[in-house]
Amino acid sequence: MSVLDVRGLCKEYVRGGVPFRAVDSANLRVEPGEMVGIVGRSGSGKTTFFNMVAGLLTPSAGSVSVAGTDILALSDAERSELRNRRIGYVPQGQSLLANLTVLDNVRLPHYFAARDDNVAGRVFYLLGELGIAHLAETCPPQLSGGEMRRAAIARAMMNRPELLLADEPTGDLDAGNARAAMDAFAALAASGVAVVFSAHGDDAARRADRVVEMERGAMRERTFSEA
Amino acid sequence: MKPLTTFQIAKNNLRRRPARSAGLCMAVAVSAFAMFGGALLSQGVGRGVESMSNRLGADILVVPHGYDKQFQAALLRGEPSTFYLKGDLVDKLRFFPGVERAAPQLFLATLNASCCTMPVQVIAYDPEADFVVKPWVSANAVPTPAGDEVVVGHMVGGETGTEISLFGRKFRIAARLDRTGMGFDTSVFMTMGSAKKLLRTAKNAAVKYEPGSVSSIMLAVAPGLNIKDVANAILREYAIDYDLEIVVSRSMISDIAKKLGGLSLLSRALAALSWICAAAALFIFFFLMLDERRREFGLFRILGAKRGKLAGIVLYESLLVSAAGGILGIAAALGLTAPFHRLITTALELPYLAIPAGSALVLGAGCLLSSVAVGPLSCLYSAIRIGSGDAYLTLRSGE
Ligand SMILES: Nc1ncnc2c1ncn2[C@@H]1O[C@H](COP(=O)(O)OP(=O)(O)OP(=O)(O)O)[C@@H](O)[C@H]1O
Ligand SMILES: [Mg+2]
Numbered sequence: 113m114s115v116l117d118v119r120g121l122c123k124e125y126v127r128g129g130v131p132f133r134a135v136d137s138a139n140l141r142v143e144p145g146e147m148v149g150i151v152g153r154s155g156s157g158k159t160t161f162f163n164m165v166a167g168l169l170t171p172s173a174g175s176v177s178v179a180g181t182d183i184l185a186l187s188d189a190e191r192s193e194l195r196n197r198r199i200g201y202v203p204q205g206q207s208l209l210a211n212l213t214v215l216d217n218v219r220l221p222h223y224f225a226a227r228d229d230n231v232a233g234r235v236f237y238l239l240g241e242l243g244i245a246h247l248a249e250t251c252p253p254q255l256s257g258g259e260m261r262r263a264a265i266a267r268a269m270m271n272r273p274e275l276l277l278a279d280e281p282t283g284d285l286d287a288g289n290a291r292a293a294m295d296a297f298a299a300l301a302a303s304g305v306a307v308v309f310s311a312h313g314d315d316a317a318r319r320a321d322r323v324v325e326m327e328r329g330a331m332r333e334r335t336f337s338e339a
Numbered sequence: 340m341k342p343l344t345t346f347q348i349a350k351n352n353l354r355r356r357p358a359r360s361a362g363l364c365m366a367v368a369v370s371a372f373a374m375f376g377g378a379l380l381s382q383g384v385g386r387g388v389e390s391m392s393n394r395l396g397a398d399i400l401v402v403p404h405g406y407d408k409q410f411q412a413a414l415l416r417g418e419p420s421t422f423y424l425k426g427d428l429v430d431k432l433r434f435f436p437g438v439e440r441a442a443p444q445l446f447l448a449t450l451n452a453s454c455c456t457m458p459v460q461v462i463a464y465d466p467e468a469d470f471v472v473k474p475w476v477s478a479n480a481v482p483t484p485a486g487d488e489v490v491v492g493h494m495v496g497g498e499t500g501t502e503i504s505l506f507g508r509k510f511r512i513a514a515r516l517d518r519t520g521m522g523f524d525t526s527v528f529m530t531m532g533s534a535k536k537l538l539r540t541a542k543n544a545a546v547k548y549e550p551g552s553v554s555s556i557m558l559a560v561a562p563g564l565n566i567k568d569v570a571n572a573i574l575r576e577y578a579i580d581y582d583l584e585i586v587v588s589r590s591m592i593s594d595i596a597k598k599l600g601g602l603s604l605l606s607r608a609l610a611a612l613s614w615i616c617a618a619a620a621l622f623i624f625f626f627l628m629l630d631e632r633r634r635e636f637g638l639f640r641i642l643g644a645k646r647g648k649l650a651g652i653v654l655y656e657s658l659l660v661s662a663a664g665g666i667l668g669i670a671a672a673l674g675l676t677a678p679f680h681r682l683i684t685t686a687l688e689l690p691y692l693a694i695p696a697g698s699a700l701v702l703g704a705g706c707l708l709s710s711v712a713v714g715p716l717s718c719l720y721s722a723i724r725i726g727s728g729d730a731y732l733t734l735r736s737g738e
Contacts, residue, residue: 189646192640192644195641211354223343223344224643224644224648228342267642
């Protein structure tokens with residue numbers, strides 16, 4: 113069973129009185145352990161797509177199923193729970209909470225899951241994996257962009273998601289940090305998690321098993337000969 | 340590792356905006372202070388007035404002309420003062436038609452008693468005729484003080500049986516009055532005889548005394564008679580010869596009760612007003628904060644927080660603010676009314692009897708509760724608003 117199955121997904125906005133589709137009839141299936149890269153220019157609809165997949169934005173048309181569950185059929189509370197347990201989301205840009213330490217940022221998803229098992233081991237394992245264990249007690253304003261991004265990735269992995277969405281995770285990182293982030297995703301995919309990330313250019317996309325191109329809201333699978 | 344809790348998150352959020360949090364906290368503190376301080380004060384005065392009207396046996400108070408204010412000050416607040424009436428008036432009034440009993444007092448001011456940091460009023464009285472001091476001693480027998488003995492007011496230091504020094508002479512404390520809430524609390528009572536002896540030997544130049552005179556005479560009117568009529572008759576008869584002035588205690592008490600009514604109305608209005616101000620401040624601040632915190636709440640939603648959780652965090656923040664403010668305000672009210680109630684009631688010319696600790700506790704708990712409630716109540720609307728709308732849009736508009 114696919115971890116992610118998106119069919120005919122559309123998002124229509126009205127701008128200046130003219131309706132247009134930020135996402136236009138997008139289809140995408142991702143299997144466990146697969147790493148899929150979405151490549152597209154700025155404004156092509158990547159973030160809009162991710163937000164609909166994560167159940168944060170209501171589509172104009174189409175369906176999204178995550179691990180066999182049609183997320184549009186869920187109530188808001190159920191959708192929140194699914195997002196919390198099954199989806200890890202690394203948002204575009206800086207997404208840490210400035211007034212919480214790295215440690216607390218990373219365990220926020222666990223707090224929202226309202227489980228009281230001890231997660232100290234998992235938190236430090238993740239921080240170690242991403243090479244930021246020494247920053248556990250630091251607050252985000254004192255971190256570099258790469259460190260913040262790694263903390264956001266650790267946070268997305270916190271609740272052992274089946275699907276990891278990363279919106280331009282390497283966008284503002286230097287080559288070294290970008291590689292470290294992609295290494296983390298590759299390791300995650302190797303452990304069976306379905307990883308979908310977006311990027312502007314082809315550099316990062318090279319690490320993907322499959323690349324999907326996005327242009328003015330439409331998605332097109334890139335064939336091997338093109339790559 | 341301590342688990343992450345709503346408390347911690349709320350606390351961190353408040354800490355990130357220290358000036359605003361402190362401001363909101365202060366608004367609640369002011370409201371709690373007004374509520375609790377006002378209630379303590381007006382209830383204390385209420386008790387003072389009640390006990391005074393219950394136990395002040397005199398219907399008519401006779402004082403030298405022009406001294407009614409000073410007498411009230413001495414009676415209500417124990418402000419030491421001296422003033423005199425010719426002594427033969429006592430017997431004349433004792434046998435005046437309609438007067439049942441007459442009890443003279445002689446006020447001797449002293450500032451250098453060994454007992455007290457505050458000025459003490461020495462009042463000489465006639466234990467035989469007395470019906471003014473007696474009601475304040477709950478132990479049924481007031482021992483008639485012997486020549487070297489005194490009865491002391493509640494707040495005068497020294498155990499019963501020990502000695503206290505007045506005008507350079509030592510007296511034994513024979514008994515102690517109950518708390519009166521009036522000037523009696525800081526007064527020392529002795530017999531006319533010992534007062535006169537004291538005055539003869541006193542080296543205190545401040546005491547000017549005309550032999551045989553008294554300061555005031557308290558009268559009890561025979562039951563069934565109109566007090567005002569008796570008072571007027573006395574005035575007609577003796578006002579000119581003795582240059583006296585009359586205070587009808589019932590109208591004095593009703594004046595005081597009127598002031599009390601004003602005081603408690605004022606304190607209630609202030610408490611209500613400051614509560615509303617605190618609620619409005621919290622409402623506005625939390626409402627404005629919504630916009631500013633869209634991004635933060637959007638991120639929480641991305642991580643899987645349910646709408647209720649966001650509302651919970653906001654409610655918790657407001658609860659922390661109002662609880663801290665409430666505790667602060669109540670502590671301040673307690674800390675200020677205790678030492679300053681004297682100052683305040685003196686300024687207002689009101690008797691004051693502190694309410695019992697138990698009642699104060701209940702009152703404090705009630706005030707705390709309504710202060711704590713102001714936070715969550717006023718940000719309820721904002722809390723509900725937070726979770727509404729698409730989470731993504733929520734995040735985007737804050738970017
Ligand atoms: N709330 C909105 N209302 C109207 N138009 C919107 C809204 N959100 C996004 N758009 C438009 O939809 C299009 C797609 O936006 P989106 O953010 O998905 O692009 P993107 O591919 O993520 O771009 P970038 O690489 O710069 O992040 C853009 O043209 C954007 O202006
Ligand atoms: Mg984007």
